[in-house]
Amino acid sequence: MNKMMVNAGGVVMRLKRLKWLGLLGVLGAFLGGSMMTAHATDTNATAAMPQGVGSLENIFTMPSLSGKLSNSAKLITSTNSENAGQPAVQITDAKNQVGAVWSTTDNLLDLSKDETASMWLYFGGNADTPLNGTGDGMAFVLQNVGPSAITSGISSKVSPGQTLGVWGLDNDNTASNATTIAAKAIQKSWALEFDEYDNGSRQGNDNGGFDGSNGVDGSHIASNYPGEASSYTRHGTTNNSNKYYYTLNHQGIIGAQLSDGAWHHVTLTWQAPAVGETAGRMTYTFNDKNPTTGLSQTATATKTETVDIAKLGLAPIATTTSAREVYWGFTGSTGGAYANNVVAFDQVPGLVDASADMTIKDETLDKTLKTSDDYVNGNDDLTYQYNLTYNGGKQDWTNLVTSLPKPADVTFSGGTITYADKTQEDFTAAELNSATITHKLGKALSATNKTATVKLTGKAKAVTTNTPVAAANQSFNGSNSVVATESPAYTIYPARSLYLRMASTNGSTVKTGESLPLSGTVSVDSSEKPDDPIENKDVTLHTTLSNGNTIDNFTLNGTTSNADEEGAFNFQLPASKLSPGVNQVTMYATDDRGHRSNTVTFDIVLNGELKFGTVSQKSSFKDTVLTGNTQEVLRQNDWQVEVDNTLGSGTSWTLQAAASQFTDDLGRSLRGQVIYVDNADQTHTLSTTPTTIMKKTATQASETTDVAADWTDKTGLMLKVNGDAMAGSYSGEITWTLTNSVPS
Template identity: 50%
Template sequence: MKKRWGWLIALAAIWGLGGGSIVSQASDTAVSDDLPASFALNGIFNTTSKIPNVTNNATLVTNNHGLQLTSGATSQNGAAWATSDNKFDLSKNGRFSMWLYFGKNGASNSGQGMAFVMQNAGATGFTAFPSAAKPAGQSLGVWGVDYDNTATDAKAVAASAIQKSWALEFDEQVNNNRDGGNNSGLDYNYPYEDEQHVASNYPGETTSYARNGTQSSGNKYYYRLIHQGAFVTTLSDGAWHHVTLDWTAPTGTSDTGTMTYTLGDKNPTTGASQTPTNTKTVSVDLTKLGINATDSTKQVYWGFTGTSTTLTANNVVAFEHIPGLVNASSAVTVTDQSTGKTISDGDTVNGNDALAYTYKLNYDGGNQTWQNIEAQLPRPAGVTFSAGTITYADGSTETLSSSELNSSTLAHTLGKNLSTANASATITLTGQANAVTSQTSVASTIGHFNGSNEISSVTTPSYTIFPARQWILAVSSGSTMTAQPGQSVKVTGSVAVDSSADDETVTNKDVTMHASLDNGYTIDDFTLNGSSSDPDEEGVFNLTIPADKLVTGVNKLTLYTTDDRGNKSKEVSVTITVTGTLAFKNVNPKSSFVTTRLAGTSTLIGRNADWDVSVTNARGKGSEWSVTAQASDFTDPDTATKLAGEAVWVDASGNTSSLTQAQVIASGTNTAASQTTNIVDDWGNAGGIMLKTNSDAISGDYQGTITWTLSNTLN
């Protein structure tokens, strides 16, 4: 937007460019040759709206993927507005993601520039400039024009701008002329008034402009634009510039939202996200757009305007995302299936590891379904895919062909559109990391999902493939071992790397031993710990299994190792058999009942203190046992008189059972590898084995035999 001080100087500058010709951009092919991923804009914009006094030069180019505001010709004006179906709802958060191209003529010879505009004045709009002889020029088609050097205030300037609007300018020419009335001073007194820049404000508000000069001066009055949220940047350098606009809607009863505009946040060649060159956030007062918090609708028209004068620019916009059209998202996850690890930037995998690349596409809503989605997924170097499927939310699937999987870039158009009824597609590629012989870097790749109305992209992580280590695990203490109950067991062995894998030095701390028992007890993982005599001995381990983690009988121990990169050895098994005995520790050969005077009634006679029956179970924790007792008749050896009565068993509930038949009187389950139980201790005075006499029993000295039987199971 810069005009020279005088015609002689301007002419000299033009001739200095060679031959006296106006700079032309007829050979500017970057728009078509280097167009980043974008979608066709059919039906999105109205490019045929009238501009007073001149032709509207806005048009769709490059198979309708580019919205061109001005071309390489001189004195052009362009305006394109979203249709009524594609208005922007300021009551909701929204994001514009787009690429802008400003030509290649450099700051000193470029056109005026272009502007992104939100407005509530009508379906079309452009600066109301007086005539073709007095062009819109520095206004970019949205700001007011300044051709009256006698205007004492900015009312006329603001009135000629697009009303009820907010604009973000991409200003390629700096207009800092102090000649009042020539419409070329909007950038005067801007802090960086000699550089291309980006800035915003309300074109139809008088407060957006400030008066300069005096009525008594030769040039009289001229007006400058108040640049809000401004930053300096290079625009007309022949490169595409990515711009993201993030709108945060007002909340509650507020009339004010915010717009964050970010420049240069994607690489124009790869499409990869990068650190932005500039970003600013400004407040946007909706009342200046004629909208109040209480309004039932807050939709506005939006679009682009642009201008050029004698200096030209090829100003083009291409879109990845337009809010409300299709709201979609995508993500990628890389999983090392051999180790179960999700791969992030900087991680490592091993050669031959099974890998899965999972791309997830989600449709989150919008005015249209996400249509004709072509997946373009570069195959990561060092990875070979063997299978690929696409699974939709509705359960249907597609299988990717081997030719697609083996190409340098997998290109596949999804068979279904994504919509509310079928809101996701998951692309799963499975394969292997190559069997490398040296460390191999796998660079991140950019995957694109190019729909006809939405563009999305993902970046895979970068990682390193290491040569696979082949671990050999050997147990030196033997594959079969025996132990007595209560005895711990020591397992020893060694691990080594097959020398054909690589020549890296691996230390004990890099190798983890995993041990498990099949009896339900757990053993903590540990790093290689050397031998008993030398804890620092490399490649050696020793493992002591406590007795309380072994059960009587066969215990299977399984061992394997993993290293710091997830390489795993084959499993090795050790069988540990715990032996032991089950026996009566003591049975008093003579025990007696309390001497009792008979009273002619049935009587239960208790025991004296000389009863002792104990069991030792050394068969390990969890082993079971039981004892039964059976009694003979009681008789008086002197008279051979049989006792009118019998020995009985009285359980803990007071139930009485005759011991003429064997009765279970005790049982147990070991809580330790070996333990002894005195079964009499639990009987008490009112229970256990007792002598029952009938009412007709006669006095005598009676004797009988009790047979004790010990079993190794619960009865």
């Protein structure tokens, strides 16, 4: 049992009246100005634009918007040498704008089918060196209204600001019903917002208070139905509770840095409703590709939200072939602050459904490379094979051009493309010798010619040192779809092999504060180099931990009893490098000529502990005006009770509290007592006998729980004051007790 004392004094009760000072704010903004020349207002939008589709013709329109608004959306083109001339849509780039781009009527999104869309988004700005600062952002929208849809009520006197061109307009502080707000949004729609600006006004009448709810803090991604009243929550304004402002109910929220001067990749995956139902699922994944290399990377975040197509005015799915089509696209807006918001599409849903995969095979060793730990030997014969498949769509996959970076230490001597119809074409020698192998396919892929197999044959160079070949983005760029696959990283080694073996006597558990001795041997394959001895000074051991902590490399150092023993090593693994629970250790060896051994992995368990973390040494309840009746006094924001559990997943603990009698400076006891209200609205009076406050079973190897963080104005510790209490300042003690079990 672990026991701590916490003074919760400072409960002050003074008979007084509080005065509120209301502050009024007025925000003026306007729309106006003529269409600008189609160019980006900061160079990074075009110079660093990632690879996208080569044409947007007949895919999107930038129409005149409802209410005779000027549509700020326009086409810009890439100046990146890798994809110069590629089009993208710039939604906004100046103050007080509203823009929209919608799919054409021939390119509606059929929500009765599973679909995938992906695009690159640019939000301007940079935290350190602002370009145009931070704007309001933009939104991906599904809507069943038409190609001129936009938030209504925006004018030269009403800034679009936080609406992003899709949400409702909150510029009337007399609007007592959320229906008024929702009626001005794009009806029959679902929107995924990329909100750069934290709209936290509480004044009303300024269209500036949508954020500050549901955990919103700064730029974020979130979704909801713009035309539904349930998407908005009414609040009384700061200075007048009879006047109102509204917050947006943010669903599936992701905190995300947007206006950072970088491109961000987003993938949207739609899972259609079942037959007879209207509930589909939209998964949105953020930052899942590297904008410089195009390679897949661990996404910043991903969320899946249910989308009811009935709210888009669509009927339940009747059969597997019954279409349920909607317009889709992007809207955006700016107020007084602005940024350059740009979209570059790389997979347009419904247009072309295509896929690509690749394999690298070492023909000499008869093995396929799968992970970054794989290797080939110098002079081995290699085959790079790419399989392209047209899965369907409204258009053929046309004007296909390969973009295949050639590794510096691989040479290709031949290349062919074989189509499903058995026809074949060859790569030229000039194409194969280029740093990036570029070849325009002679045929489109379509429903009648669905596949193409691209095969490059060559050799690994005769390297003399350990030579890594990096993973690379291999793309196939059509005018209406870009499909990419990633080549695996591997290493080219000379022929000689090293073998690493760990000693069978090594331990597998260690306690906090201790270290674990580990030992083993590294040897050379005797069948390859029987007369080539290994010297300890030339062999380096590399050790990594699954928790990301680093271990310094070291050379072979013999055994503890014989420091000169050939091929042997030993080292002490500090427990301070380990995380509580199971840690995977990975080791491999290299020598001075670039050879790399096999990789060995094993598990080590670090036993943890249960203890208090940060606990407020002095906490208080709010100043309260006595009424002569029994009343409950809420806490100030100075309570913190943390529990650190590093015992591992599945371990349990109980936190209890006991309270002394509160007294004033004259020694008079407070007529009242500390109470605890649990989440079931049950009230428990704290006395000198401990009362259970929280029980928890860990779901992770290491957890820190702030017990007070989840308390609300209706739960947690409070002070219950009797009607005959005397005014004064009272203090007392609360004793917290932590045990590593959950009492029955």
